[in-house]
Amino acid sequence: MNIALNITQTFQDWLVGFMPEGAASITAMVIVAVIYLMIFAVAGLYLVLLERRVAAWFQLRLGPNRVGFQGLLQTMADALKLVSKELTGTDRADKFLYNLAPYFVIITSLMALGIFPFTQGFQAFDINIGIFFLIAISSIGVIGILLAGWSSNNKFALIGAMRSGVQTISYELSIGLSLLTMVLLTGSLQLSEIVETQKHGWLIVQGHVPAIIAFMIYMIAGTAETNRAPFDMVEAESELGAGFHTEYSGMKFAYFFLAEFINMFIIACIATTVFFGAWLSPFGITESLPWLGVFWFLLKALILVFLMMWFRWTFPRLRIDQLLSLEWKYLLPINLINIMLMAFLVWQKLTIQF
Amino acid sequence: METTVVNNNFKSEEYFINMGPQHPATHGVLRLLLTIDGEIIKKVDPDLGYIHRSIEKMCERDSYQQIVHLTDRMDYLSANINNEAVCLAVENALQLEVTDRIKVIRTIIGELTRIASHCLWWGVMGMDVGALTTYFYGFRDREMINDIFEETCGARLTMNYNVPGGLMFDIHPNFVKRVKDFVAHFKTKIPEYDRLLSNNVIFQKRTMGVGVLSKEDAISFGVSGPVGRASGYSCDVRKHHPYSALDQVTFKEALRTEGDTYARYQVRIQEMWESLSIIEQLIDNIPEGDFRVQTNAVIKLPKGEYYQKVETARGELGVYIISTGTKNPYRLKFRSPGFSNLSVLNHIAVGSKIADLVAIMATLDLVIPDIDR
Amino acid sequence: MTNEALQNLISSWIPDLEFSEEESQFLNISVQPEHLHKLMSQLKSNSDTSFDYLYCLSGVDWQPELGVVYHLESTTHRHRIVVKVKTADRENPTFDSVCDIWRTAEFHEREVFDFFGIQFNNHPNLKRLFLTDEWEGFPLRKDYEDEINMVIK
Numbered sequence: 001m002n003i004a005l006n007i008t009q010t011f012q013d014w015l016v017g018f019m020p021e022g023a024a025s026i027t028a029m030v031i032v033a034v035i036y037l038m039i040f041a042v043a044g045l046y047l048v049l050l051e052r053r054v055a056a057w058f059q060l061r062l063g064p065n066r067v068g069f070q071g072l073l074q075t076m077a078d079a080l081k082l083v084s085k086e087l088t089g090t091d092r093a094d095k096f097l098y099n100l101a102p103y104f105v106i107i108t109s110l111m112a113l114g115i116f117p118f119t120q121g122f123q124a125f126d127i128n129i130g131i132f133f134l135i136a137i138s139s140i141g142v143i144g145i146l147l148a149g150w151s152s153n154n155k156f157a158l159i160g161a162m163r164s165g166v167q168t169i170s171y172e173l174s175i176g177l178s179l180l181t182m183v184l185l186t187g188s189l190q191l192s193e194i195v196e197t198q199k200h201g202w203l204i205v206q207g208h209v210p211a212i213i214a215f216m217i218y219m220i221a222g223t224a225e226t227n228r229a230p231f232d233m234v235e236a237e238s239e240l241g242a243g244f245h246t247e248y249s250g251m252k253f254a255y256f257f258l259a260e261f262i263n264m265f266i267i268a269c270i271a272t273t274v275f276f277g278a279w280l281s282p283f284g285i286t287e288s289l290p291w292l293g294v295f296w297f298l299l300k301a302l303i304l305v306f307l308m309m310w311f312r313w314t315f316p317r318l319r320i321d322q323l324l325s326l327e328w329k330y331l332l333p334i335n336l337i338n339i340m341l342m343a344f345l346v347w348q349k350l351t352i353q354f
Numbered sequence: 355m356e357t358t359v360v361n362n363n364f365k366s367e368e369y370f371i372n373m374g375p376q377h378p379a380t381h382g383v384l385r386l387l388l389t390i391d392g393e394i395i396k397k398v399d400p401d402l403g404y405i406h407r408s409i410e411k412m413c414e415r416d417s418y419q420q421i422v423h424l425t426d427r428m429d430y431l432s433a434n435i436n437n438e439a440v441c442l443a444v445e446n447a448l449q450l451e452v453t454d455r456i457k458v459i460r461t462i463i464g465e466l467t468r469i470a471s472h473c474l475w476w477g478v479m480g481m482d483v484g485a486l487t488t489y490f491y492g493f494r495d496r497e498m499i500n501d502i503f504e505e506t507c508g509a510r511l512t513m514n515y516n517v518p519g520g521l522m523f524d525i526h527p528n529f530v531k532r533v534k535d536f537v538a539h540f541k542t543k544i545p546e547y548d549r550l551l552s553n554n555v556i557f558q559k560r561t562m563g564v565g566v567l568s569k570e571d572a573i574s575f576g577v578s579g580p581v582g583r584a585s586g587y588s589c590d591v592r593k594h595h596p597y598s599a600l601d602q603v604t605f606k607e608a609l610r611t612e613g614d615t616y617a618r619y620q621v622r623i624q625e626m627w628e629s630l631s632i633i634e635q636l637i638d639n640i641p642e643g644d645f646r647v648q649t650n651a652v653i654k655l656p657k658g659e660y661y662q663k664v665e666t667a668r669g670e671l672g673v674y675i676i677s678t679g680t681k682n683p684y685r686l687k688f689r690s691p692g693f694s695n696l697s698v699l700n701h702i703a704v705g706s707k708i709a710d711l712v713a714i715m716a717t718l719d720l721v722i723p724d725i726d727r
Numbered sequence: 728m729t730n731e732a733l734q735n736l737i738s739s740w741i742p743d744l745e746f747s748e749e750e751s752q753f754l755n756i757s758v759q760p761e762h763l764h765k766l767m768s769q770l771k772s773n774s775d776t777s778f779d780y781l782y783c784l785s786g787v788d789w790q791p792e793l794g795v796v797y798h799l800e801s802t803t804h805r806h807r808i809v810v811k812v813k814t815a816d817r818e819n820p821t822f823d824s825v826c827d828i829w830r831t832a833e834f835h836e837r838e839v840f841d842f843f844g845i846q847f848n849n850h851p852n853l854k855r856l857f858l859t860d861e862w863e864g865f866p867l868r869k870d871y872e873d874e875i876n877m878v879i880k
Binding site: 411689 | 749750751752753755779780781782783785787788796798802805809829830831833834835838842856857858859866867877878
């Protein structure tokens, strides 16, 4: 099968045979969007299941294992239950913003998924400012959280939302700068080109010391960006009840919940793409079979997802002032020095390339 | 229910928030009225009474055997030690000398209760600062103790094993073996607790220097138990006024001087080690003898006033009985450790963050039925 | 310090105190309400007594008198003492607060106020602690009646 640059293009070329070009283009986009929506809604549910099983494993429990084989249908059942539940809300909540908030969160996280190169050519949308787009999109999600906290008419939710605002604005910097460090190596923001560069060695190898520092900073900031433990000040169930989504129920709550897991997956996907050669197999062992790239991509992403779950079930939560001093006093200066270091390496051609 | 008069003299930045009565960090139905400036706490005003059952009033109509049942329901995590307090008060009043076997078994069970309570506290402490996994580790070990209790007296939590004059039943034949197994098991688990939580740098940053209570304030606020000992205040009733078999054993009073949340945490960890050592000293030679000394079916205390204090897992529990010579106490007052420990909360939490308040409350180890009685 | 030494020392401060060791394991001092605060601050501040730990503060309804019992311990000398104060005024019983001497009294006095209706002068925040503000009567008084909630045997 001859695959073009991205799958939207593939569909469009196929549809042009039946309809005018404009209609074909729109239809192709809709089809791809629907496919992605279905795949990642289900994938999100399975991430929830994975988290629950991993948590159970850490905590000497079994986890869900009754619905379906080994509990495989558990989260499906949960989703069904949530769909059927009544949507309650508080009195005097700002109804419009209150209802809008979950969509902000879920849509932004699904949008970001569109640009990942899952394997050669399997990419919905190969935008030439890929990394920039990802950073931009991922910070829109926080607007949803702020809206949710503000409009719920609940002080605990408001505190959670304010914390989220502070946290995301701070850690956005670290995410951006650590990715920028890697962009110095590739010279391009386009994800397909970043992958192309890595055929001469994954970027974490190419950039060695500064790349490893950038990766560590990225993982810390990424965990903070997704509001997961140890940076889950936004929810902080022992402090704020449930934080910004205290007043949400049913499917609206499920959107927040699903978005958290998809965001975690996105953070892992970015790391996979930028640091670990996306769909490229280690040492090129399956280079002749590009479809196996999906396997390698998911394997790498899931290992990183597991790492983030490991954080969550091991570490206590930071306090808000510690969170900010970690970012502004440590991560940011280290990051800036790291960029200089990387620039020096690139300038002096001290990178490792095969 | 209109119980709250919200202070209207707020400065412009301050706002008021209601923590509880249903809140994950209050571990029960404690309601805290917080005045907050951003994230910083300006005032903590506890509002109690959500599960007040007026146990003291009930005691005035009950016989002494019945009162023991009620004490289970105060600090349910130290149920056995509460029972012991009333039994000791009654036995002292009757000048009834119980056998050594009773004393030793009471002490062993008391120390097991303390470990079980601290296990639960440790799990919940981790959960309050955000490390959810600790909860299950703590419960795993507590479960073994509960199983021992179940085998001994049929109950796992509210045991009601002590009666005035001794114990309800003799210990189970498996008791000694299972306790030894537990001690061996638990000795490998406390280092695991340290590896998971105590040595975690985030945890240390979260707790060190938070909620500092000076020794003078600790005494003035009547704080007792691990909270007091973390401030360097030697207040272990087991040391100063030993009861049951505690005068036969040697143990170190866990003392720290920092008075912060981390010190309170370490004191409890240290206490688990000390309790293990007390159990080890006693378990091998439980003396033979009766498990119960016969008392009259209707116990009438001689006219007078009796005070007995014991060290529960939370601190000093006092039982103050005024008897007029009848089968019921004229007045029975429980001096509960949690009540005094709670009173210090406003003093040490002001100026810290919301997250600190949660950590402080976790190390005060409040059991709400103990406060509300 | 032994009970006798304590008795000799304390009786030299305030004249009309009653001492008793009958029917109790501690030395009991009965004090008039007007001398209560003076005695208590002496007990705390005097270096020979230094009763710095108020470990129990109980309200008692002796019928007809209402009163408060203070259990004190010294953390330096480890001696213990009991101070009792009574009043026959059931309508408006009032004592001086000791919460400026021992801060633990703040909560305990609120509890006594809640259940016995005993007022404390100079208490910073004397309001109902356990019961609701509109609760009628004081449950731990012997003459309290509640036909719905109390089982009387």
